[in-house]
Amino acid sequence: xxxxxxxxPGRLTEMPAGECRDLMGSTSVGRVAFVDEDGPVVxxxxxxxxxxxxxxxxxxxxxxxxxxxxxxxxxxxDEFDDYTQSGWSVVVxxxxxxxxxxxxxxxxxxxxxxxxxxxxxLVVRVTPFSVSGxxxxxx
Amino acid sequence: xxxxxxxxPGRLTEMPAGECRDLMGSTSVGRVAFVDEDGPVVxxxxxxxxxxxxxxxxxxxxxxxxxxxxxxxxxxxDEFDDYTQSGWSVVVxxxxxxxxxxxxxxxxxxxxxxxxxxxxxLVVRVTPFSVSGxxxxxx
Numbered sequence: 339x340x341x342x343x344x345x346x347p348g349r350l351t352e353m354p355a356g357e358c359r360d361l362m363g364s365t366s367v368g369r370v371a372f373v374d375e376d377g378p379v380v381x382x383x384x385x386x387x388x389x390x391x392x393x394x395x396x397x398x399x400x401x402x403x404x405x406x407x408x409x410x411x412x413x414x415x416d417e418f419d420d421y422t423q424s425g426w427s428v429v430v431x432x433x434x435x436x437x438x439x440x441x442x443x444x445x446x447x448x449x450x451x452x453x454x455x456x457x458x459x460l461v462v463r464v465t466p467f468s469v470s471g472x473x474x475x476x477x
Numbered sequence: 478x479x480x481x482x483x484x485x486p487g488r489l490t491e492m493p494a495g496e497c498r499d500l501m502g503s504t505s506v507g508r509v510a511f512v513d514e515d516g517p518v519v520x521x522x523x524x525x526x527x528x529x530x531x532x533x534x535x536x537x538x539x540x541x542x543x544x545x546x547x548x549x550x551x552x553x554x555d556e557f558d559d560y561t562q563s564g565w566s567v568v569v570x571x572x573x574x575x576x577x578x579x580x581x582x583x584x585x586x587x588x589x590x591x592x593x594x595x596x597x598x599l600v601v602r603v604t605p606f607s608v609s610g611x612x613x614x615x616x
Binding site: 453455 | 488489505508510511512516517518519550551553555557562563566595607613616
């Protein structure tokens with residue numbers, strides 16, 4: 339017998355915008371989805387919120403940078419609990435743009451802090467056109 | 478002072494294919510990225526591995542179903558630890574296809590078990606054209 343068979347299915351509910359925003363502010367790793375020449379791709383990044391927008395850093399030389407300026411992207415954060423088979427996810431859909439150096443706050447603390455090493459001098463802002471979230475309540 | 482300032486940046490390394498596969502077999506929630514009329518979108522799903530392919534279930538009526546048949550998709554799994562600021566991610570890029578009912582194993586246990594309720598009778602298979610993984614070692 340699978341352990342999953344002990345459980346009733348969880349109930350999936352839409353979350354209000356305020357709850358989506360609060361949850362997005364509670365984590366520091368999200369996933370950006372964009373399209374390159376081979377189709378959609380999704381990569382984890384460290385991020386911070388700046389008002390209603392999402393900021394993350396990347397290297398000016400990498401594949402994200404080549405495909406993100408003025409591109410439509412999705413940004414997803416989630417948390418799931420294997421034991422209770424519950425959790426939540428928030429998906430932001432929006433437009434990515436490179437933040438000019440002179441617009442960056444002089445206070446480094448307001449910028450995303452990448453966990454990984456490497457040159458990540460390019461700051462990307464995702465300006466949402468939609469935000470949606472779902473919560474999966476335990477069954 | 479931010480807690481993050483205590484840390485040296487972690488080291489990002491590529492993972493070999495075998496390690497990617499082992500890690501993909503260790504979790505049950507992944508994220509599928511696809512493109513709809515508004516651009517890329519990414520949604521969490523429960524999944525299982527079937528050989529080198531990824532299987533997940535969805536509702537025949539929803540937005541995933543409308544945009545996935547024969548579509549190019551990305552499928553991502555990851556695990557990160559906030560405290561050590563380390564973790565791993567695996568990204569599968571491939572082609573999605575609907576699995577005909579008569580090809581489904583009669584043994585339900587070999588199918589992905591969705592945590593959420595709802596009618597999820599459509600089984601989607603992602604056949605990879607590339608698999609890549611990265612591990613972020615603690616700094």
